[in-house]
Amino acid sequence: MPKKKPVIDTSKLSQIDTYTYPEYDRANIPPVGMAQYDTVASPEARYAYDPHIDPSLQWAGKKEGTSFTVLTSSIHIHESIKPHKIIRSVQTIGDNYQDEQGWLFESDIERARKRNDAIEFYQHKNKWTNRLVAGDSLVIMNSMLEKEGMAGQVQMVYIDPPYGIKYGSNFQPFVNKRDVKDKKDEDLNTEPEMIKAFRDTWELGIHSYLTYLRDRLLLARELLSDTGSVFVQISDENVHHVREICDEVFGKTNFNAMIYYRTTGGFETNTLSRIGDFILWYAKNRKNQKYHQLYEPRDSLKGDEHGNYRFVQLSNGERRTMSAEEREGKKNIPDGAKIYRIGDMTSQGPISDPSPFEFNGVIYNPQLNNHWKPNYPHGLERLAKANRIIAVGKNLQYVRFIDDFPVIPINTAWLKTGVSGFSSNKQYVVQTSPDVIQRCLLMTTDPGDLVLDITCGSGTTAYVAEQWGRRWITCDTSRIAITLAKKRLMTATFDYYKLAHPDNGVSGGFVYKTVPHVTLKSIANNEPPQQETLYDQPEIEKKKVRISGPFTVEALPSPVVKPLENADTYPTPFFYENAAKKQSDWMQELKATGILGRGGEKIQFTRVEALEGTKFLQGIAETKENHPAVICFAGETSPLDTRMVNQAMTEMENIRPKPAYIIFAAFQFDPSAAKLIDDTKWPGLTLLKVQMNTDLMTADLKKKSSGSQSFWLVGQPDVELIKIEKGENKGKYKVKVNGFDYYDVKKGIVESGGTEKIAMWMLDTDYDGMSIEPKQVFFPMEGKNEGWDKLAKTLKAEIDHDLIEKYHGTESLPFAVKDNTYIAVKIVDDRGIECLKVIPVGDSNG
Ligand SMILES: C[S@@+](CC[C@H](N)C(=O)[O-])C[C@H]1O[C@@H](n2cnc3c(N)ncnc32)[C@H](O)[C@@H]1O
Numbered sequence: 001m002p003k004k005k006p007v008i009d010t011s012k013l014s015q016i017d018t019y020t021y022p023e024y025d026r027a028n029i030p031p032v033g034m035a036q037y038d039t040v041a042s043p044e045a046r047y048a049y050d051p052h053i054d055p056s057l058q059w060a061g062k063k064e065g066t067s068f069t070v071l072t073s074s075i076h077i078h079e080s081i082k083p084h085k086i087i088r089s090v091q092t093i094g095d096n097y098q099d100e101q102g103w104l105f106e107s108d109i110e111r112a113r114k115r116n117d118a119i120e121f122y123q124h125k126n127k128w129t130n131r132l133v134a135g136d137s138l139v140i141m142n143s144m145l146e147k148e149g150m151a152g153q154v155q156m157v158y159i160d161p162p163y164g165i166k167y168g169s170n171f172q173p174f175v176n177k178r179d180v181k182d183k184k185d186e187d188l189n190t191e192p193e194m195i196k197a198f199r200d201t202w203e204l205g206i207h208s209y210l211t212y213l214r215d216r217l218l219l220a221r222e223l224l225s226d227t228g229s230v231f232v233q234i235s236d237e238n239v240h241h242v243r244e245i246c247d248e249v250f251g252k253t254n255f256n257a258m259i260y261y262r263t264t265g266g267f268e269t270n271t272l273s274r275i276g277d278f279i280l281w282y283a284k285n286r287k288n289q290k291y292h293q294l295y296e297p298r299d300s301l302k303g304d305e306h307g308n309y310r311f312v313q314l315s316n317g318e319r320r321t322m323s324a325e326e327r328e329g330k331k332n333i334p335d336g337a338k339i340y341r342i343g344d345m346t347s348q349g350p351i352s353d354p355s356p357f358e359f360n361g362v363i364y365n366p367q368l369n370n371h372w373k374p375n376y377p378h379g380l381e382r383l384a385k386a387n388r389i390i391a392v393g394k395n396l397q398y399v400r401f402i403d404d405f406p407v408i409p410i411n412t413a414w415l416k417t418g419v420s421g422f423s424s425n426k427q428y429v430v431q432t433s434p435d436v437i438q439r440c441l442l443m444t445t446d447p448g449d450l451v452l453d454i455t456c457g458s459g460t461t462a463y464v465a466e467q468w469g470r471r472w473i474t475c476d477t478s479r480i481a482i483t484l485a486k487k488r489l490m491t492a493t494f495d496y497y498k499l500a501h502p503d504n505g506v507s508g509g510f511v512y513k514t515v516p517h518v519t520l521k522s523i524a525n526n527e528p529p530q531q532e533t534l535y536d537q538p539e540i541e542k543k544k545v546r547i548s549g550p551f552t553v554e555a556l557p558s559p560v561v562k563p564l565e566n567a568d569t570y571p572t573p574f575f576y577e578n579a580a581k582k583q584s585d586w587m588q589e590l591k592a593t594g595i596l597g598r599g600g601e602k603i604q605f606t607r608v609e610a611l612e613g614t615k616f617l618q619g620i621a622e623t624k625e626n627h628p629a630v631i632c633f634a635g636e637t638s639p640l641d642t643r644m645v646n647q648a649m650t651e652m653e654n655i656r657p658k659p660a661y662i663i664f665a666a667f668q669f670d671p672s673a674a675k676l677i678d679d680t681k682w683p684g685l686t687l688l689k690v691q692m693n694t695d696l697m698t699a700d701l702k703k704k705s706s707g708s709q710s711f712w713l714v715g716q717p718d719v720e721l722i723k724i725e726k727g728e729n730k731g732k733y734k735v736k737v738n739g740f741d742y743y744d745v746k747k748g749i750v751e752s753g754g755t756e757k758i759a760m761w762m763l764d765t766d767y768d769g770m771s772i773e774p775k776q777v778f779f780p781m782e783g784k785n786e787g788w789d790k791l792a793k794t795l796k797a798e799i800d801h802d803l804i805e806k807y808h809g810t811e812s813l814p815f816a817v818k819d820n821t822y823i824a825v826k827i828v829d830d831r832g833i834e835c836l837k838v839i840p841v842g843d844s845n846g
Contacts, residue, residue: 016091016798017496018084018549019469019506021448025125027148028117031770032076032672035557035642037119042072045146047218049248057244060207068215070142074121075133078671079553079762079826080773083490087547087791089776089813090803114768122147130549132462132489133475134482135556137454140475141219143556154223155290155449155470156441158461160233160432161213163277210241216454217249223452224284229256229444232280233432239278250282256289257281261414261436276415279440292443292535295407295515296416308341309402319390319399342390342397343520345380346370357396359389364396373398379524386523404518407532414439431457437464442535445470448507459485466548467494469506479832482553483759487779489548491787493794496544510538545795552771555670557641583618583633584610586665586696589710590621590631595663595690596712598741598752603661603688603713605629616648617655617662627660634666636697641670645677658684665690665711667697671826671836678716679838689714691741714741718752719825719837729814733823733841737761737810740827740835755780755810760828765815767824767838774826775815778807781830817841 030038048067117124133140144150220230230250234242239258247255259279266273283289310327313319315336322339325331333339351371356363357380366372374380383389388399417435437460445451447469453461456476462485465472476482501508514531522529591608608621611630619631632648634640645664652662662685664677669689677687693710718738724730739754759781762774779787788807792799806813817823825837 014543014545014795014798016084016087016795017544017546019447019546020549021128021471021506023505023507024128024448024450024471026128026131027122027150028120028124028126029148029554030074030076030121032078032555032642032670033768033770034119035074035076035672036646038074038076038121040121042146044069045072045142047215049214049218056248057210057241059210061211065211070138070219072146073139073143073556074147075135075140075143075554075556077552077554077771080129080550080771081486081490081553082550082773083548084550085773085775086490086777087799090800090807091798092800093798114770128471130462130466130471130551131473131554132456132459132482132485132551133473133554133556134477134479135475136477137216137475138219139556141216141223141454144473145219145222151222152225153450154220154452154473155225155228155445156451157220157224157228157230158233158437158440158451158453158455159216159220159230160453160455160457161216163235163237206238206241209238210245213242214245214249217245220452220454221249221284226285226288227290228284229289229440230282230284231437231440232282233277233436234280235277236274239280243280246280246282250284254283254286255281256283256286257412259412259414261417263433279436281440290444290446292533294410294439294443294536295532295534296410298402298406298408309339311340311342312337313340313399313401317387339402340399341402342392343400345373345383345389345396345398345520347373359384359391359396362391364391364394367395373520374524382524382526383520388520388523398520400520401518404516404529405532406515407534410439432460434460434464434467437461438468438536441465441468441470446507447509448505456485457481459488463488463492466492469497469510479828479834481832483828483832486553487760487787489551490777491791492548493791494546496541496546497538498541513537513539545798547791557643579636580610582636586633586692586710587619587621587631589696590619590665593710595688596709598713598715611655614651614655616644617651619663620655621663623661628657629661629663630655630659631663631665634664634668636667639668639670640664640666640673642673642676645673645680649680649682652685660684661686661688663688663690665692667692667694668833669714669835671834674714675836675838712741714835715752717825717827717835717837719827719839721823721839721841724814732814732816734814735763735812735823735825737825737827740829757829758810758827759830759832761810762826763812763815764824764826765817767822769822772824772826772836776807776812778809778812780808780810782808 046067046069051063051066217230217232224230230246232242232246243255243258257280259281260276261279262276264275266275307327310322311319312322312326312333314334319340322333323331326333346366348369349371350369351366354365355372355376356365357372357377358364372380374383380389383398390397390399414436417433417439441451441461441464445468448471450471450473451461451465452472453474456462456474458481459474462472462474466489474485476485498511499506499508500511513534515534516529517532518529521527587608587610591605594602594604596602604624605621606624606626608619608631611617611620616632617630618633621629621631623629630648630652632640632644634644648662648664652659664673664687669677669691674689677689680687690711691714693712696710717740720736720738722734722736724732724734737755737758739752739758741752741754759779761778761780762772763776763778764772765775766773782789785793788804792801792804803813821841823839823841825839826834827837828834
């Protein structure tokens with residue numbers, strides 16, 4: 001018997017809401033499923049430096065490179081994440097039993113229109129959604145500038161680059177492994193794009209590191225609006241170099257501050273213990289920059305760091321010095337007592353007329369060459385009447401209560417931020433504490449402004465931007481980082497900040513708490529005190545909870561590998577100089593070791609050699625059984641994508657004898673490319689997906705080779721579509737993920753199954769062939785108090801806990817389908833590697 005659902009008292013439920021930005025738009029960039037129509041070539045963009053700035057930092061390669069070019073490439077949309085839809089499936093009052101008329105399905109007309117619209121790349125605008133992009137920051141920023149016309153649109157850029165040039169400590173090799181050590185083979189990240197980022201930017205040590213940073217800062221500057229700011233987070237190891245570079249790119253006059261913020265309680269050292277890192281803050285144009293002053297609460301006991309607040313006025317009006325115990329907080333001050341400090345009532349500068357003032361029967365005069373700060377005599381009289389004057393020796397002093405201004409402006413030392421986050425809650429080895437980025441964001445942006453972080457990591461900037469109603473774009477070369485950030489955003493909950501002008505949406509701003517700023521002048525002039533806005537304390541709407549708004553997951557297409565040395569003039573920045581040499585090495589290895597299949601079987605070769613005159617097919621081979629084969633290698637540092645598969649297939653048509661196998665060998669497969677290989681049926685031809693062991697590309701970075709198999713076959717992910725035959729969900733479907741092929745390095749065999757290696761999988765129950773829009777998302781490896789578990793605890797009654805528990809498994813919730821549709825399942829393993837399975841579904845599809 002199915003469990004009966006409890007009756008829900010809907011009046012007790014909070015409303016789950018999101019912030020969206022209907023008034024903003026974004027360029028219509030291609031979805032990955034339509035990438036083949038994205039054929040307009042764009043020239044490389046050239047950026048130049050002013051070589052005549054002085055004085056400046058010098059490093060190897062700087063003088064020679066006064067300009068550089070960047071490949072102009074489209075960014076493709078791979079996933080469209082709508083957290084409200086994913087959560088709706090597990091809400092107590094939601095669409096967990098979706099019907100065919102529900103939100104789940106688009107009509108055929110809608111879909112056709114969407115396809116037509118989608119194909120007009122860059123021709124029109126779409127509604128704004130936030131963006132998580134996989135790929136190199138330089139190419140992504142260039143694409144934003146050149147293809148999407150986004151110069152001057154970003155209000156704040158946050159950059160948290162690797163602090164230095166050590167390899168391992170900068171990157172995380174597995175989704176759930178956070179204790180990463182430099183120079184340890186097993187901690188070496190083996191994502192192709194990461195190896196590339198490393199080789200491009202750190203291989204020449206500090207020299208390539210500085211060029212890397214300078215190039216990115218230059219493009220970031222182009223993207224910034226005239227009122228915008230950039231923040232660069234860096235440790236003491238390189239802060240001096242990075243500041244010089246920022247001076248060069250942004251101009252010394254645009255330097256705002258070098259902030260020191262605390263990250264730890266300190267480390268044991270022979271000398272001084274380092275407790276924090278730096279943030280360099282520059283404006284695009286200091287004269288026009290946007291700035292909101294932030295405040296910290298005034299310490300109610302000390303008042304300020306100098307300990308000036310050391311008196312109390314008791315409820316009966318009596319005034320006295322606080323005792324040492326009261327000041328140290330060991331003893332409470334009496335009820336109704338108010339803490340105060342005293343301040344000077346005179347300023348320097350002579351006066352023309354004498355100005356004696358009588359207070360409590362005694363006449364007081366300012367000292368020689370001084371005058372009263374308040375106006376004379378009425379201001380002084382008002383202060384006396386307000387009981388704000390006290391006689392101290394021969395002088396009069398002003399009484400300033402701590403509550404006159406209960407906050408103090410923040411300065412460049414942030415010693416309380418980051419402290420709560422020390423390392424306990426970290427999802428990513430190099431994660432920044434959100435409160436640090438929050439301060440930067442609140443100082444320099446308003447709700448609705450656009451924030452860019454080109455070093456996403458676990459997505460802290462995007463998370464903070466989402467929390468504070470700022471639009472965001474973030475990118476990272478690491479798929480592991482992208483996976484972590486995606487999960488963090490998808491499962492986040494936030495307070496709902498009250499909108500100041502609901503009709504104007506988030507951009508109308510929030511309702512903020514204010515504090516009075518009572519001053520000697522305001523009392524003396526009988527003026528109401530000024531109100532200071534606390535930009536970090538918006539009013540919260542209690543009956544609402546907020547989740548992340550919709551965002552897209554995007555990626556750069558993989559660059560095409562140059563097949564033969566000096567073969568042609570394909571744009572070069574992506575190619576490894578000695579691609580042909582590498583490919584020849586791989587071919588030798590292929591001949592020597594063959595391709596391992598599941599169950600230990602091997603495809604062996606009698607001949608493997610270079611193929612001349614083709615670009616995408618680099619090798620020709622013959623199996624032991626005399627079957628001819630051709631080989632397409634993906635780049636060493638990029639995944640194999642659909643373009644390459646299509647081009648290789650075209651080239652293959654002219655090869656004689658007709659190949660029996662076409663081997664697609666890659667360190668990483670773009671999920672759509674893997675699907676294309678799986679789905680392509682060609683008479684007399686077998687398409688093989690062959691995974692290359694990352695040892696082949698990281699041998700020089702490792703101390704010892706694992707000595708295991710270099711090539712193995714990857715099958716399709718093992719996904720079952722099950723029609724439910726009985727019970728309340730009869731007629732609906734569910735999906736079961738049984739695993740995917742995984743090479744066990746220790747045992748040296750290809751294993752199937754391995755659901756324990758699945759970090760995330762997502763199900764689109766109505767796949768449109770363009771990009772995935774998951775309706776259900778699963779994190780099988782998730783621990784307690786993370787992701788869905790945390791969200792369920794926060795949302796409590798709004799969530800059906802039995803249903804959300806399923807989001808930790810490998811079997812989906814029941815779902816309805818429409819005829820002639822497709823479902824798509826994307827699986828992401830713990831190394832961030834993705835595979836995609838598309839299954840036709842519905843009566844006509846069988
Ligand atoms: C120090 S981490 C950022 C951590 C982040 N602040 C957080 O809170 O999680 C630096 C990130 O920059 C990424 N990265 C390094 N080089 C890159 C490049 N060329 N393009 C994009 N991302 C890059 C790394 O993969 C890494 O995730």
